[in-house]
Each structure stands twice: as structure tokens, then as C-alpha cells.
Amino acid sequence: MKIGFIGLGVMGAPMARHLLEAGHEVRVFTRTRRKAEELLAKGAVWSDSASGAARGVDLVCTMVGYPEDVEAVYFGDEGVFASVREGTVCIDFTTSAPALARRIARRAEELGAAAVDAPVSGGDKGAREASLSIMAGAEPEVFERARPVLDLVGGNVVLQGPPGSGQTAKLCNQIAIASNMLGVCEALVFAQAGGLNPDTVLESICGGAAGSWSLTNLAPRMLAEDLDPGFYVKHFIKDMRLALEAAWEEGLDLPGLQLALRRYRELEEKGGGDLGTQALIRVYGT
Amino acid sequence: MKIGFIGLGVMGAPMARHLLEAGHEVRVFTRTRRKAEELLAKGAVWSDSASGAARGVDLVCTMVGYPEDVEAVYFGDEGVFASVREGTVCIDFTTSAPALARRIARRAEELGAAAVDAPVSGGDKGAREASLSIMAGAEPEVFERARPVLDLVGGNVVLQGPPGSGQTAKLCNQIAIASNMLGVCEALVFAQAGGLNPDTVLESICGGAAGSWSLTNLAPRMLAEDLDPGFYVKHFIKDMRLALEAAWEEGLDLPGLQLALRRYRELEEKGGGDLGTQALIRVYGT
Numbered sequence: 001m002k003i004g005f006i007g008l009g010v011m012g013a014p015m016a017r018h019l020l021e022a023g024h025e026v027r028v029f030t031r032t033r034r035k036a037e038e039l040l041a042k043g044a045v046w047s048d049s050a051s052g053a054a055r056g057v058d059l060v061c062t063m064v065g066y067p068e069d070v071e072a073v074y075f076g077d078e079g080v081f082a083s084v085r086e087g088t089v090c091i092d093f094t095t096s097a098p099a100l101a102r103r104i105a106r107r108a109e110e111l112g113a114a115a116v117d118a119p120v121s122g123g124d125k126g127a128r129e130a131s132l133s134i135m136a137g138a139e140p141e142v143f144e145r146a147r148p149v150l151d152l153v154g155g156n157v158v159l160q161g162p163p164g165s166g167q168t169a170k171l172c173n174q175i176a177i178a179s180n181m182l183g184v185c186e187a188l189v190f191a192q193a194g195g196l197n198p199d200t201v202l203e204s205i206c207g208g209a210a211g212s213w214s215l216t217n218l219a220p221r222m223l224a225e226d227l228d229p230g231f232y233v234k235h236f237i238k239d240m241r242l243a244l245e246a247a248w249e250e251g252l253d254l255p256g257l258q259l260a261l262r263r264y265r266e267l268e269e270k271g272g273g274d275l276g277t278q279a280l281i282r283v284y285g286t
Numbered sequence: 287m288k289i290g291f292i293g294l295g296v297m298g299a300p301m302a303r304h305l306l307e308a309g310h311e312v313r314v315f316t317r318t319r320r321k322a323e324e325l326l327a328k329g330a331v332w333s334d335s336a337s338g339a340a341r342g343v344d345l346v347c348t349m350v351g352y353p354e355d356v357e358a359v360y361f362g363d364e365g366v367f368a369s370v371r372e373g374t375v376c377i378d379f380t381t382s383a384p385a386l387a388r389r390i391a392r393r394a395e396e397l398g399a400a401a402v403d404a405p406v407s408g409g410d411k412g413a414r415e416a417s418l419s420i421m422a423g424a425e426p427e428v429f430e431r432a433r434p435v436l437d438l439v440g441g442n443v444v445l446q447g448p449p450g451s452g453q454t455a456k457l458c459n460q461i462a463i464a465s466n467m468l469g470v471c472e473a474l475v476f477a478q479a480g481g482l483n484p485d486t487v488l489e490s491i492c493g494g495a496a497g498s499w500s501l502t503n504l505a506p507r508m509l510a511e512d513l514d515p516g517f518y519v520k521h522f523i524k525d526m527r528l529a530l531e532a533a534w535e536e537g538l539d540l541p542g543l544q545l546a547l548r549r550y551r552e553l554e555e556k557g558g559g560d561l562g563t564q565a566l567i568r569v570y571g572t
Contacts, residue, residue: 098480121494135490158490160482168480169487176473176496182542183465187458190529193536194384194454196446201455204421204444208407209517210462212498231495243476250479253570256468259545 001025003149004053004060005044006073006080007094008035011120012063014127015093015153019061020044022152029053049078056085059149063093066238070096074104086112089146093134093153095119095235097242098164098171099249101137105163114142117163118150119170123230131155135173137166171243177214178240179256181280182263184214188222189284198223218278227272227279234273237264289313289435290339290346291330292359292366293380294321297406298349300413301379301439305347306330308438315339335364342371345435349379352524356382360390372398375432379420379439381405381521383528384450384457385535387423391449400428403449404436405456409516417441421459423452457529463500464526465542467566468549470500474508475570484509504564513558513565520559523550 001024005016008030020026020042028036029047040046047053050073054060060080062073070092074080080090090108092101092115101117108115116138126132134154136143143159150157160169187210191198199220206216221227240261247254263283272279287310291302294316306312306328314322315333326332333339336359340346346366348359356378360366366376376394378387378401387403394401402424412418420440422429429445436443446455473496477484485506492502507513526547533540549569558565 121491121496123495133490133494135487156490156493158486160486160490165480165482168477168482169490171480172473172477172482172487173491173494173496175476176469176491176498176501179469179472179542180466180496180498183462183469186465186540186542187462189538190461190533190536190540191454191458193538194451194457194532196451196454196458200444200446201421201458204419204442204446204455205407205459205462207442208419208459209409209499209503210407210459210466212462212466212500213495214498215462217495246480247476250476252475252479254472254476255545255549256465256472256542259541263541 002057004057007063051083054080055083067096098167102164117166135166135169174239178260222281227275229276288343290343293349337369340366341369353382374399384453388450403452421452421455460525464546508567513561515562
């Protein structure tokens with residue numbers, strides 16, 4: 001299959017590599033050409049724009065940063081919709097706004113193409129190992145056409161509903177994480193203030209009802225003061241904002257999410273935007 | 287060994303049974319005698335008071351409801367300290383206040399006895415299967431004397447530090463759960479408001495970075511409207527209050543815990559105190 005892949009960051013690059021290694025013809029575009037070198041050496045073909053990467057292909061994949069990047073990549077003068085041909089399936093892996101995903105799907109349909117929103121979770125490790133959880137929003141027949149490619153980059157591929165539903169599901173994921181991060185930090189600072197060894201506390205609590213991925217994986221990094229990004233604070237803030245905006249549209253009150261966003265913004269204001277999400281512990285004064 | 291066991295609720299009864307089945311001589315007292323019948327049939331001996339159950343034994347176990355019950359059971363006219371002999375080890379399994387645990391340990395020492403605070407997690411299932419996580423606070427030599435009995439009822443027995451430390455560790459456990467419950471509820475209501483099938487969302491998010499014991503075990507019960515208590519709302523509120531009181535003493539600000547307590551109190555005011563903690567979803571208007 002001919003595939004255009006746009007956005008070769010820590011997530012996009014290994015995902016594009018899986019497609020290349022599966023024998024597909026992959027045309028790539030990314031803002032910083034240097035990030036494409038490894039893929040070009042493996043046989044990918046360079047394009048000078050998103051519209052170039054999308055021209056004449058069977059399938060377009062996008063994995064960029066923010067909703068405004070997604071909008072530019074699809075609707076911009078040199079965007080996907082400037083060149084996409086009838087029958088092409090566009091898959092956006094970026095975590096973005098459900099409303100934007102629906103808008104992309106409508107425009108794709110007008111052009112005789114089709115779109116899938118397919119945000120992922122599992123981080124750069126999941127991208128490298130092709131074990132990502134992929135939450136897809138699409139019409140069932142469009143999903144079936146995208147599925148072979150989704151299966152090449154993901155381990156747990158689930159159709160959540162019509163266009164936009166993948167984004168909504170991904171925001172559910174971020175909402176669940178947001179409040180839990182408060183609990184993880186608060187448990188640790190409480191342990192420290194009470195004179196306990198927090199590592200010993202983790203031995204007692206990780207395996208039970210307080211257990212979570214964050215407690216097992218991020219609490220030890222907090223204690224080791226390893227604040228390197230697995231997932232960036234600035235990206236998490238973007239996701240929490242998207243979720244709150246969508247919640248407001250639905251008239252939903254999500255106080256845990258609001259509180260988590262407030263605390264993460266404090267962290268960002270202190271210069272923590274490029275740290276990993278476990279850096280939230282800093283806001284608690286440790 | 288001669289053991290006195292005080293408090294035979296859903297947790298205490300199976301724990302006392304393990305001691306009996308291991309061949310120990312167990313004397314029991316609980317407020318409602320009916321709850322002791324099964325153990326009496328298996329060879330336990332009835333006492334009419336806590337002091338009666340504590341008289342002349344090598345070890346006293348207590349598993350009651352609230353800190354005020356713990357206080358009465360130890361310091362009351364017919365309490366443990368009215369009869370306990372030199373050398374007895376007192377183990378309190380109740381989730382209670384760290385400061386009260388320290389007071390019990392001091393009084394026990396004055397009487398030539400010793401005390402261990404040993405709150406547990408793992409629920410009635412953990413109690414029946416002797417797989418509880420036990421967080422112990424005691425001097426190391428006292429812990430070693432209590433250890434054979436702790437191992438009979440627990441699966442993950444960890445000494446957290448001097449008296450009171452077990453309670454502090456257990457409160458860490460509850461703090462981590464508290465905020466996470468907000469995240470679990472908010473993810474589900476966001477999914478519903480967005481028109482998704484929340485069960486399908488759980489398929490995507492339970493195995494990844496949003497994953498937690500509560501998401502796996504309690505979210506499906508929320509969706510099935512099964513609000514039966516695994517762990518009572520009223521007891522969780524007690525624990526969150528204990529944690530907040532201890533935090534205030536340390537000058538710690540725990541906004542996630544405060545928010546969770548506020549939401550759980552709303553639930554209690556609506557008559558939800560005797561439901562399971564998963565009933566928090568009701569506060570979100572579903």
C-alpha cells in the first residue's frame with residue numbers, strides 16, 4: 001500500500017518504521033527533516049509538505065503535537081485536504097479535540113475520502129514495540145479499511161464509535177490519570193511527612209486497592225527525583241484542557257480534573273512544562 | 287498460644303478463624319454475640335468483655351470500627367488495659383489514628399505489655415483468604431513476636447516503622463484511592479456524556495497508564511449499578527478524615543483528598559453511607 005506519514009516525533013517515527021518494515025511504500029513529511037533521516041535510510045521517500053505526502057496515496061497517517069497542528073496539517077494551504085484523492089483513508093493518531101476530529105471526517109467525506117481519529121496510549125515504548133492501545137473513531141467500514149495499518153502499530157485496537165469517539169475515549173484515559181496523579185503525590189508526601197520510608201509504603205500499597213500504573217511506575221521515579229519526560233507536562237496540560245472544554249460543552253462538572261489541571265499549571269508556571277508528568281510531586285513542595 | 291480476639295465483623299471473624307484453625311486457643315468478644323456463634327462452634331471460647339478476652343493471654347487482637355471504638359476497647363473500664371498482663375502483645379488491626387496508636391503503644395509499655403498497629407487492606411476477600419496486606423507499626427522486637435500471628439492472617443506483611451507507622455501507611459493507601467476514585471468516576475461520566483459505551487472505553491484504557499485496581503474492579507460495578515459495599519462509604523469517610531487530621535498536624539495541604547472527602551460527604555448526606563465506595567458515581571448525577 002502507498003502510505004503518507006506526517007509527523008515523525010518520538011511517537012510518529014517508530015510507528016512509520018513499522019509500516020515500512022511491513023513492506024508498505026511510505027512517503028514522509030515532518031517539520032524537522034533531520035528527524036526523518038533514519039527512515040529515509042530505510043527506504044522512506046521525503047516530501048516537502050503534508051499535501052505532498054498525502055498526494056496519490058491509499059492512506060495518510062498524521063501524528064503531530066497540538067490540535068492547531070492537526071488543523072494546519074489537514075486544512076492548511078499545503079495540507080492533506082489540498083491534495084488527497086478519492087478513496088484515501090486519513091488516520092490521525094494525535095490526541096486532539098473530538099469536535100476537530102468530526103470536522104476532519106466531514107471534510108474528508110466531502111472529498112470522497114474518509115477519516116479515522118485514532119489517538120493512542122502506551123508512550124514511546126508502546127510505539128517502538130507496536131503495543132499501543134489505539135482508540136478509534138470512525139464509521140465501521142472505514143475502520144475496517146484502516147484496521148490492517150492500525151494493527152501494525154497497535155496491540156489493543158478498539159473501535160469506540162463514529163468519528164470523534166476515539167478522541168473522546170482518549171480523553172477519558174487522561175481524565176482517569178489526572179486525578180490519580182494527585183492521589184499518588186499526596187500519598188507520597190503524607191508518607192514522608194509522617195516519617196515513613198515511602199519506598200516501604202509502596203511495598204505495602206502497590207499490590208492492593210490503591211494500586212495503579214502510575215503508583216507502580218511513576219511514584220518510584222518521583223522518589224528518585226527522576227523527572228525526565230515519559231509523557232510531557234505540557235502535553236498533559238493540553239489534553240486536560242481538551243477534556244475540560246469538551247466537558248463544558250456537555251454541561252459536565254469534573255472537579256477532580258479541574259483541580260489536577262490547576263496543579264499542573266502551577267508546575268508549568270514554575271518552568272516544569274518540559275518535565276515528565278511525575279514532576280507533579282514538585283508542586284507539593286518536596 | 288492463648289489469643290484474645292475482639293471484634294468479629296466481616297473482617298475480624300475470618301481472621302480469628304485462621305488463628306483457631308492454626309491450633310491457637312482463641313478467646314473472643316464482640317458486641318453482637320450472634321456474630322461469634324460460628325467461631326464458638328469451632329472451639330473458640332466466649333468472653334463477656336474486652337478485658338475478659340485479654341485476661342491471661344499471650345496476644346490480643348482487635349478489629350473494630352472507629353477510633354472511638356479502639357479507644358474504648360483499650361482504655362475503657364472493661365477494656366484490654368484493665369486486665370492485660372505483662373508480656374502480652376496487643377495487635378490492633380483497625381484502621382485508626384496514628385496518634386491513638388502511639389498512645390496505645392505507650393500505655394502498653396507502661397503495663398509491661400507491647401503493641402503493634404497493624405491495619406490491613408484487601409477487604410473481606412483478603413481476610414477470608416488470609417491474603418491481606420498488613421502495614422505494621424511497632425518496635426522491631428515487638429514486630430517479631432507478633433509476626434507469626436500476622437503471617438497467619440496476611441499475605442504481604444511489612445513493618446513500616448515505630449508505633450503509629452502502620453496507621454500512617456494505611457492512610458497513604460486511602461489517600462491514593464481517594465483521588466483515584468474521582469478520576470474513575472469522571473472518566474465514566476465523560477464517556478457517557480460523549481455518547482460512548484463506557485464498557486468499550488474500559489477495554490481501551492484499563493490495561494494502560496490510566497489503569498488501576500479501582501478502574502478494573504469498581505468501574506464495572508458502577509456501570510452495572512451494583513453499589514453493594516465491598517468497602518463502606520462511611521468507613522472510607524472515617525479514613526479520609528483521619529488522614530486529613532494527620533495532614534493538618536503536619537501542616538500538609540492535600541487538595542485532592544479534601545475534594546474527595548467533600549464529594550463522599552455529599553454522597554453520605556444523600557443517604558449513601560452504607561453503600562460501597564463505587565457509589566461515588568451517584569454524586570456525578572448518573
